Structures are given as structure tokens and as C-alpha cells.
Amino acid sequence: MSYKEESRVINENIFDLVNQLAKKERETQDKTYRNNFFNENKDYFVLTEDNSYSIKSKEINNKIETLHTKTGAISESFEKFIKPLKLDYSNDIAILDICGGLGYNSSAAIANFQENSNKNLKIDLIEISKSTLACGLFTPSPIEAHNITKKTIENELINQNYLTLNLEPTKIPENIDFNIFTDDARKTVQNLKDTTYDAIFLDPFSQNMSPELFSTDFFKHLRRIIKDNGIVATYTSSAPVRNAFIEANFHIGQGPIFGRKQGGTIASPNPEMLNLSLPKNDEIRIALSDVSTTFKDPNLNFSSNEILINRANEREKVRHNTKISSAVKSPIFLTKDLKEDEKLKRRVERNLIKMNIPSTTSKEAFYILEPENTYQNTQNRTNNSRLRILEMEKRLNKVKNKEIIL
Ligand SMILES: C[S@@+](CC[C@H](N)C(=O)[O-])C[C@H]1O[C@@H](n2cnc3c(N)ncnc32)[C@H](O)[C@@H]1O
Numbered sequence: 001m002s003y004k005e006e007s008r009v010i011n012e013n014i015f016d017l018v019n020q021l022a023k024k025e026r027e028t029q030d031k032t033y034r035n036n037f038f039n040e041n042k043d044y045f046v047l048t049e050d051n052s053y054s055i056k057s058k059e060i061n062n063k064i065e066t067l068h069t070k071t072g073a074i075s076e077s078f079e080k081f082i083k084p085l086k087l088d089y090s091n092d093i094a095i096l097d098i099c100g101g102l103g104y105n106s107s108a109a110i111a112n113f114q115e116n117s118n119k120n121l122k123i124d125l126i127e128i129s130k131s132t133l134a135c136g137l138f139t140p141s142p143i144e145a146h147n148i149t150k151k152t153i154e155n156e157l158i159n160q161n162y163l164t165l166n167l168e169p170t171k172i173p174e175n176i177d178f179n180i181f182t183d184d185a186r187k188t189v190q191n192l193k194d195t196t197y198d199a200i201f202l203d204p205f206s207q208n209m210s211p212e213l214f215s216t217d218f219f220k221h222l223r224r225i226i227k228d229n230g231i232v233a234t235y236t237s238s239a240p241v242r243n244a245f246i247e248a249n250f251h252i253g254q255g256p257i258f259g260r261k262q263g264g265t266i267a268s269p270n271p272e273m274l275n276l277s278l279p280k281n282d283e284i285r286i287a288l289s290d291v292s293t294t295f296k297d298p299n300l301n302f303s304s305n306e307i308l309i310n311r312a313n314e315r316e317k318v319r320h321n322t323k324i325s326s327a328v329k330s331p332i333f334l335t336k337d338l339k340e341d342e343k344l345k346r347r348v349e350r351n352l353i354k355m356n357i358p359s360t361t362s363k364e365a366f367y368i369l370e371p372e373n374t375y376q377n378t379q380n381r382t383n384n385s386r387l388r389i390l391e392m393e394k395r396l397n398k399v400k401n402k403e404i405i406l
Pocket of ligand 1: 103204
């Protein structure tokens with residue numbers, strides 16, 4: 001079975017109901033099925049705190065996720081995906097929306113564009129599942145701009161012979177060129193042109209459900225197709241995801257906090273497009289801990305499980321070899337005096353010694369962490385999270401390989 005067929009990505013009940021509806025519409029050309037769908041199946045939609053609706057995923061790797069944060073589905077789009085962008089509205093704008101789902105991120109982008117620009121907007125949205133797009137069409141629009149998205153979804157689903165009726169009244173403005181790709185994002189990105197996008201929204205399920213969309217190899221394509229001042233926005237603060245951006249030659253910074261404890265991540269080829277550095281401890285964990293071992297998918301065709309298993313094996317290999325064990329958060333105690341907690345000190349130092357770091361307050365520990373001494377909150381070409389991370393990583397390996405005498 002292909003990856004795409006396996007990806008019954010939304011809750012199975014609603015998936016089946018949407019497919020039945022589409023079949024009935026194709027067979028009868030009767031618009032009442034579509035018009036009644038939301039009210040008859042409201043229980044499958046999740047009302048979030050800002051009154052916009054979300055849906056649930058199917059069970060993947062024993063987990064069910066909601067497509068959006070319960071704090072507010074459409075608010076998350078504005079807060080996490082639109083706010084960090086520094087779009088130059090004096091020029092035409094091109095946006096890639098990866099994992100378009102119900103189309104909220106694209107709709108928020110349209111609303112923001114219409115408020116600020118009279119130039120042209122191009123949006124390419126990638127969503128693997130037609131039934132998820134159809135849910136976007138049936139869900140009450142949380143903002144007016146979502147009607148433009150609905151019309152685009154309807155056009156695409158008719159094009160694909162999934163639906164047949166032209167029921168959406170909204171006209172797509174002439175300065176908006178909105179395309180939908182219903183495919184695996186890994187396949188679509190390979191055909192997108194170099195240096196095309198001012199912004200990329202990266203909104204998959206979590207890394208345990210969709211590691212294939214957080215791999216270094218996938219991010220290398222994002223690096224290829226983004227403009228030099230472009231920004232990738234994603235909600236996750238995960239160390240392997242952030243490290244994958246580094247490996248794919250991006251700069252990374254802290255994204256806005258919304259509906260979660262930690263800020264998301266923004267990435268750009270240009271550090272000056274990113275306001276905030278990552279928090280210090282995050283930089284240290286990415287540089288030094290085995291937790292930052294990235295997901296790999298060299299030919300962009302591994303299954304999620306293959307990617308997860310390969311990463312677990314790789315993580316084990318690098319532990320005590322090129323990275324410090326993440327057990328008891330050892331790396332973040334470098335340079336800290338743990339006198340007060342002898343037990344923790346013993347456990348941390350057991351891990352450090354394997355990397356030839358004699359203690360938390362040894363010369364080696366201070367040498368490795370020295371790049372953090374020039375830490376500043378804002379980023380520029382010479383002072384930024386990426387440079388500090390790479391330098392700490394290099395120093396750790398020099399210490400491990402005894403290439404430096406301190
Ligand atoms: C968290 S939801 C995205 C929500 C969406 N951004 C919105 O505004 O409604 C994740 C989406 O990724 C889609 N998806 C999963 N795997 C995919 C893949 N390989 N390529 C493209 N889309 C995928 C799912 O169908 C799901 O709609």
C-alpha cells in the first residue's frame with residue numbers, strides 16, 4: 001500500500017462520511033447532501049476556544065491529535081504562522097502552505113495580504129487528503145478570507161472528479177493565484193522551483209506522527225525553494241526539528257508562543273529575518289545532546305515507522321560518541337556547580353566523563369560552552385543561534401577526540 005493510501009489522516013468516521021457524501025453528490029447532483037453535512041455531523045467537529053472548528057486525526061502510532069490547538073484554530077494561524085513573517089508588501093508575495101488541512105493558514109495569509117497590499121499573492125497549498133480539504137469546505141468559515149479558500153478547494157475537488165457541484169458563491173480575486181496540490185508534500189516539493197517562496201507554513205501533525213515532514217532531507221528542499229529573505233514558520237520547538245533546519249543550512253529563531261508552553265520555530269536563510277534567538281538551553285541541547293538527532297529520509301520515501309526506528313538507532317550510536325547523553329538533561333548542567341545535589345552531580349558526570357569532560361565545572365565544560373558568553377536575544381549575521389550551536393558542537397567533538405589541550 002502506498003504512503004498516500006495509508007494516510008487516512010482524519011478521523012475514520014468523518015473520513016467515511018465525507019467520502020459517502022462525495023459519492024452521493026457525484027451520483028445524484030443533489031446539493032442538499034453538502035448543504036446539510038455540517039449540521040448533521042457537527043459532533044465530529046471540535047469547537048475550539050475562539051469559536052473556529054477543528055477536526056480530529058485518525059489514530060496513528062497509538063495517538064489521536066486534533067488538527068489545531070484547542071486554544072483557537074484560526075487564532076493559531078494568525079499568531080504562529082502570520083505574525084512572525086516579515087513580508088514586503090510593496091512586492092508580489094508567494095507562499096507555500098504545507099499540510100493545508102482546512103485551509104486556515106492560507107486564509108489567514110489572504111486576510112493579512114488584503115489588509116496590507118494591492119499587489120499579487122500566489123499561494124501553493126499541499127494537502128495529501130481530499131477528504132480533509134472537503135472538511136474545510138463544509139466547516140463554517142471562521143474569517144471572510146476562508147471563503148476564497150473554500151472556492152479554491154471546491155474548484156480543485158471538482159477538477160479531481162471528487163465533487164461535482166459549483167455551490168460556493170465567492171469569486172477568487174484576480175490578484176490571488178491559489179493552487180492546491182493533493183499529494184504527499186514530499187513528492188510535490190521535489191517539483192517546485194528554486195528560490196520561489198517568501199514564506200513557507202510547515203504544519204504537519206507532531207513529529208511522532210509525521211516525522212517524514214520534519215526530516216533534514218525534506219528541509220533541504222525547503223531551503224532550495226525559499227527566497228533568501230524568506231521565512232519558514234512551524235509550531236514545534238522540538239530539538240530534532242530545529243537541528244534538521246541547521247543541517248539543511250537554515251538559520252533558526254524562536255517563534256511566537258500560542259496555546260503551548262514553548263514558542264514555535266522560525267527558520268530563514270537570513271538570520272536578520274529572525275527576531276529572537278533560541279533560549280540558551282535550547283541551543284545547548286541542539287548542539288550537545290543526543291536528543292537533537294534528526295529524522296532522515298534520503299529518498300523522501302521512507303514510511304513514518306522506518307524514519308522513527310532509524311532515528312532511534314542513530315540516537316543510540318551518537319550517544320557517548322559525538323553527543324552527550326540526554327539522560328537527566330546532562331548537557332544543560334555544563335558549567336553549573338551541582339554541589340547542592342550530589343546525586344544529580346554523580347549522574348550527570350557519569351555521562352560527561354564518557355565524552356572526556358571530567359566534571360560540570362571542568363575547563364572542558366567552560367571551553368565547550370564559551371560561545372554562549374556572547375549570547376544575545378536578537379540575531380544578526382555574526383551573532384546568532386546557528387553559529388553558537390555549530391561552534392559548541394565542534395568544541396564538544398574536539399574535547400571528545402582529545403584534539404585540544406586546555
Ligand atoms: C495539523 S493538520 C494541518 C492544519 C492546517 N494547516 C489548517 O490550517 O487547517 C496536518 C495536515 O497534514 C496533512 N498531511 C499528513 N501527511 C501529509 C503529507 N505527507 N503531505 C501533505 N499533507 C499531509 C493531514 O491530512 C492534515 O490535514
